Amino acid sequence: MNITLYRLAPLEFIVVVPRNYFLKFRGYVEKNIFCEEFTAFFEKMIVKAGLNAHVSAANTDSILFLAQDYKVKRTLLPKVIRPYYKVDKEQKVFEIYYTKDCDNEGFFEGVIKLFYEHEIEQLTLPFVAKYYQYTGLKPTELKFKYFKNCYGKACKKKQDPSYFKITVNPILAQYNLALLESTYIHELAHHEEMNHSKKFYEVYYHYLALGNAQDVCVKDYPCQIMYKIK
Numbered sequence: 001m002n003i004t005l006y007r008l009a010p011l012e013f014i015v016v017v018p019r020n021y022f023l024k025f026r027g028y029v030e031k032n033i034f035c036e037e038f039t040a041f042f043e044k045m046i047v048k049a050g051l052n053a054h055v056s057a058a059n060t061d062s063i064l065f066l067a068q069d070y071k072v073k074r075t076l077l078p079k080v081i082r083p084y085y086k087v088d089k090e091q092k093v094f095e096i097y098y099t100k101d102c103d104n105e106g107f108f109e110g111v112i113k114l115f116y117e118h119e120i121e122q123l124t125l126p127f128v129a130k131y132y133q134y135t136g137l138k139p140t141e142l143k144f145k146y147f148k149n150c151y152g153k154a155c156k157k158k159q160d161p162s163y164f165k166i167t168v169n170p171i172l173a174q175y176n177l178a179l180l181e182s183t184y185i186h187e188l189a190h191h192e193e194m195n196h197s198k199k200f201y202e203v204y205y206h207y208l209a210l211g212n213a214q215d216v217c218v219k220d221y222p223c224q225i226m227y228k229i230k
């Protein structure tokens with residue numbers, strides 16, 4: 001099956017699935033039933049595309065940050081210093097400093113991953129504060145970790161009812177803030193309900209409304225092509 005992922009100008013994206021699949025999913029949508037299978041399927045494909053994108057970024061000399069292209073500029077330094085990067089958000093340049101010792105794709109990929117990890121934290125913290133204000137809830141632990149098939153995770157402990165951990169996938173730094181916000185709200189709603197039950201979605205939509213946030217929907221946009229997935 002061919003799935004095409006389009007990037008929307010400049011901050012959103014859309015996934016296109018073949019017609020026979022679409023009809024199957026549309027059946028659910030028309031009956032107004034929230035289709036978890038549909039969502040899970042999309043999320044998996046988008047994350048897969050994102051992971052592929054950032055892996056190949058080391059080769060293609062451009063990376064995505066908040067759905068915009070950043071040119072990767074490599075600067076070779078003569079002396080051994082700590083390899084690092086600098087980001088020029090105005091010029092959309094992501095500059096990596098390196099020495100001969102670290103001139104390999106694994107190194108460049110590692111630096112890009114670090115960049116996303118750092119950025120996703122800075123982008124997520126305002127949402128933590130925002131939804132703490134609206135709901136009185138925030139995670140006791142906030143982590144950032146790459147997952148292959150989800151944007152975020154929520155975790156509770158039976159022995160410790162006050163414990164609530166949210167983990168956010170740094171890959172979200174490639175997409176838009178609306179997607180990050182709805183992901184954070186999704187995980188926060190798991191504080192009330194761990195399963196994806198009807199009650200869970202009531203909580204989720206309630207929080208969305210409190211924050212005047214968008215339930216990110218991937219259709220009906222004019223767009224430019226981003227990646228093709230087979």
Ligand SMILES: [Zn+2]
Pocket residue numbers: 186190196
């Ligand atoms: Zn969930």
